[in-house]
Each structure stands twice: as structure tokens, then as C-alpha cells.
Amino acid sequence: MQLILEKRAQASHFMHFASPLLAISLTVLLGGVIFSAMGQPPLTALYIYFVDPLTSLWAIEEVLVKAAPLVLIGVGLSITFRANVWNIGAEGQLTAGAILGAIIPIFFAQWQSPLALITMLALGMLGGAMLAAIPALLKTRFGVNEILTSLMLVYVAQLLLDWIIRGPWKDPHGYNFPKSVAFDGWHLIPTYGDGRVHMGLIIALLAALILYWLMTRTIKGFEVRVIGSAPRAGAFAGFSQTKMVWFCFLLSGALAGLAGIIEVAGPIGQLQPHISPNYGFTAIIVAFLGRLNPIGVIFAGLLLAISYIGGEGVQIELGISDKTAQVFQGMLLFFILMCDTLIHYRVRLLKPQGGAL
């Protein structure tokens, strides 16, 4: 007896939108089972994990701070994945953007004007796009698998950051500690209220809206969808696969770089060896959970942000390991991919042919 996946003639439109909700429900359900296996009251744990982060203004603000980079990177990736281009290196592009953008506060500390901040953001986008251009070039010129090259460049960017921040870019008055000078004035992203909510959130929402418009109302969006779902049809229509690879990498790289400079000019406030708790990788989950739809990505980013904040909550309140949050995120991605697969395919049992028992 053998299990096979058989493509469904018509994927259910309803299920297309229901599957993320189904995946979330399954995650919560299995999460409850895991909590009780750990000897914790499952309902209390789930409450602290998913509901508590939304019950105080401070926690909501922290969720938004966490969601901003995830959404910003996630919307870029959602377009990229839709076009069947696989940029796995957003984490590296984020780092490159942070490095390039930090040139202004580190070497032009005296230049204090709104223009300085705008230049920083532009340099951040440029840095991310430049790093993303490498896998695009290798893919289009030499046919190198972009998954590998973009992923490996993450380590290159992170080690570069590590090196410059321990060497030439180190704060000269910082006792040899690996940190740059603290940014101040117009080298910091404006914040709102008493908490840490900053302009990056608005930038992320704007990016999502613009890309939603691009995908639904423009030829370019049509091109992305055609090339993604039927590359040969795209070729017959005169769409260039090469240009699409470049477009996707530069776009998603620039957005990841922007997220990077916003993180260092916002919540962190200086350049240091560790600037991101893997936002670039988590954004991959965000893009898929958001159905590769820029508006969906906003909600997915918020959900993942809640899972981080909630994971910290259960750790403090119940004394559960910090790995719990990672287990939840892993389960979430697993269930999404499983639900998606089952929407497009059905599982069938093949009876052994001819063999007698």
C-alpha cells in the first residue's frame, strides 16, 4: 500500500483563505497539548501567549515595534516568492542596509537635518539592494541557484558587520567594546508616544499598501503573477524572466535594507554586532502566512510579533524555556505548508497492484 499526492482539478477558493486560519487553529491546539505535556495549565499558557500581549498599551506597542521589520521585509518577499524567485537572504540584506546607512551617523555626526535621516534611509535601501544584486547577477548570468547564494551572503554580511564594528567603526571612547557611537538627533527615527513605536511602522504599512496596489492594479503585478504561475506563458507574452529576477531581488533587498537601517536608527540606536533576532528569516514565514499577499503580510507580521512577545511572557510567568516561541513558529509554518499542500492535492491510498498477499 502506498500514499500518493494527486493534484486536485480545482483548488477550493474558500480554502485558500481559510487555510492560514486552519493552520493557526492547529498550532494553538497542538500548542495546548505541548503546554500540558510540560505540566502547565494549557489554557492559562495559551492566554498568556496569544491574548495577554494585546491587553496593555505597552505590550501592544511592543508588538508593533516587533512587527514593523517583519512586515517591511515580508511584503518584499511576498512579491518575490510570488514570482517564483527565492530570496532567502533577507537577513543579510538587512545587515547590509544597516551598515551602509550607519555611515551618516558614524562619519558625518555633525550633519543634523531631516535630510540626514532621509539619506540614511536611502543608503539603507541601497545597501540591501546591492547585496541582493549579487545573487540576481549570479542567477541571471550563470544560472546559479539563488537560494544558496542569497543564504550564504547572510553570513558574509554578518561577518562584515562584526569585523567593522570591532575595528574601524568602533566607538573610539567605548573602551574597545564592540559598539559604534550612539546615534542622536536626526540620526534617530522619530518615535511616537512614551514607548518605542517609531516611524518604521508607518513606512512598513505604506510599503504594504503600495505593493498591494502594484500587484492588483498594474501591468508589473500581472507580470509577476504570470511568470510565477506559468513561466512559459509569461515568455510567450514577452515578459522577461531575467528582468523579473532583478526586479524581485532589488525590491526585496531594498526593503530588507530599509528594515535594517530603521532597526539600528530606531530601537537599537547604534550599530552593534547583533542587530536582528533573525527578522530576515522569520519574514519568510510571515510572507507565506500572509498568503504572499501584501495586505495578508500585515496581519501575519502582527501574529508573529505576538508569538515573540507572548513567548517571552510565558517564559517569565510560567518559567518555560525560551525555545517555546521557536517551536510555535516552526509548527505554524509546518501547518501552513501542510494545509496549502492539501488544498492543491489530495492524498490517495494506492492499493498494491497485482501482488497477492
Add this chain to the structure above:
Amino acid sequence: MKKLLTVAATVALASAMSVSALAADKLKVGFIYIGPPGDHGWTYQHDQGRLAVEAKLGSQVETVFVENVPEGPDAERTITRLARQGTGLIFTTSFGYMDPTLKVASKFPDVKFEHATGYKRADNVSTYSSRFYEGRYVIGQIAAKMSKSGTAGYIASFPIPEVVRGINSFLLGAQSVNPDFKLKVVWVNSWFDPGKEADAAKVLISQGADIITQHTDSTAAVQVAEEQGVYAFGQASDMSAFGPKSVLTSIIDDWSAYYIDRTEAVLNGTWESTDTFGGMGDEMVGMGAFENMPADVKAMAEATTAAITSGDLHPFTGPIYKQDGSLAAGEGEVIDLGVLLGMDWYVQGVDDKL
């Protein structure tokens, strides 16, 4: 029915209030950890300190900890969360928490903060650290006696003054026994990464080091040394159980007395912002049992430990030469505290560049 509900709600509310009133009487003490308490190194010792506070003052305090907090934007949120939840005293136990600790402290003037190994203070932020380098001098001497190749390997985390100071002190101790003693250094760029630490130990051994020492938090290097039949030293906590044949001794960080002292200060209302840099004399740095070595080496190690504890011996007493050959301290001169705290140069004999 409506009345019944109101009564039930009132009862529930009243009981909830009495529970929180009870809880409010206890001082909440929070700890932020860079690694897991199970690292059997740095974080483990801080957690031992936390448990000591509970054991001593359990009726008046309640402790809470958060493990594996990255030294980035998350640290600020985690510390804020503890401060918001009514924690009265918060220990942040890694260097990278310095700026986040100060940022949060400025928003919560009534909460007391204690930051380990940093140099920035405020009215409600104290700093504390240990003179770990005193222990390193002792193990340096032991290493020079026990090594056949005359070369030790040092697994280092980040080139910050605290770590560089340890490397220099180790080598000065070794050179006091064998002036030609050499030291190889491998940087793993992490405080806690058992895989990298084990790899670094293997590399150092293959390069001829027959003594391994470390400024990282796991027991991986000790385990590698045990397998390959070379000697090692425990770091932060007593690691002899992980290398019964290889561990010569351990440098033990003892935070218990300091944590109890600071917690009592908050309870008594006498807490003030201070800068503590305690060593063997203050019982903040201790040595494990001296094992796997001949009696004369053991006697030497015990004598050195006693001399440092009493203050008769300072590891950074001249003559000390920098790596470039320039004189850092003349005969009998002790390098002053300011230079030690900002140390960014190697002494002669270190086979590495900063």
C-alpha cells in the same frame, strides 16, 4: 440572579485583591541571563546567586529570571517588562545589556538596576564585576608548570577589556614560572556556543597547545580536553565533573554574597548606586580544588592564591612589556585600575593580534 452575579464578582474581586496585596509585600528581584542556567558556566553561577538570595531571604523576596536574552533591541523590552511587572531590583548579567539597562532605568526611577561588567552608571544603576584576572594568574602559573610543549590555548569570546585582561593575566602568571611560555588565542565571537568552543579547542590542541583555557561559558572545551588527554581549566563554575582527569582547577565566580547584600540593601532602604569590582579578597572570585597535579605545583598555586587574597600580590605588577616591546609598567609598578578597565593591548608572548 443579577444580584448573585454581583456578589460573586465582588467576592472574586476581593480575593484577587488580597492575593495581589500579599504578593506586593514581597520584593520582586529579576535576573536577565545571556545563556541558559544549564550552561554550567557564567549563567549557571548567576543562577546559583539567585537561588542563594531565595534561600536566604525567601520569606521577603520572590525571584524571576529570563534566559537567553539576546544583546540587542530585545533586551530593552525584556528589562522593561520586568520593571513594569513591579520588579524592584533587576540584575542584568551581561556586558551587552549596558545601554538597554540605562535606557530602561531612566524610565523607571524607582526600580533599582544592577548591571554586570559594564562601566555606565546612574542614580538607580549600579555596576558590579569580579577581578576574574586574579584567578587567571593562578591558572597561568599552573599551566606553565604542567605544560610540556610550553604553549597554552585560550578560547576567547569578545576582545573587550575584561577578556583581554584575562588573557594578559594568564600569560603573566605563566611567564612568572617560564619566561618563554607562549599563548595561542582563538576568538569564537560568542559567550555561549558549545559547538564553536569545542572546535576551537580541537584547533588549539592540533596546533600544539597541551593546556586549554577559556573565556566562554560552556563545558565543551573541558570535554574535548578530557577526550584528547590534555589539561584544561574550568571557567566561571567548578567544571571538574566534566573533566575528572583533565581539569586542574576552576575559576569560580561567586555572586551569592553580592546578590544577597544588594537585595538586603533594597529591603532596608539603604541601596545606593555603587561600582563594585571585587576579587579573591572579597570572596567574589574563588578557586576550585587543585587536582591532577603534583604536590609542589599545588603548593605553589595555594601560595599564590593566598598572596592575591591577602593583597600581597597583584598580577599586574611590573616589569610588564606590551606586545610591541614598549614598557607598560616598570619594575615593581602596578598597572592602575583605569588602564586595566580599558585594556586593549596584549602583553609580550601572545601569539595573536588585537
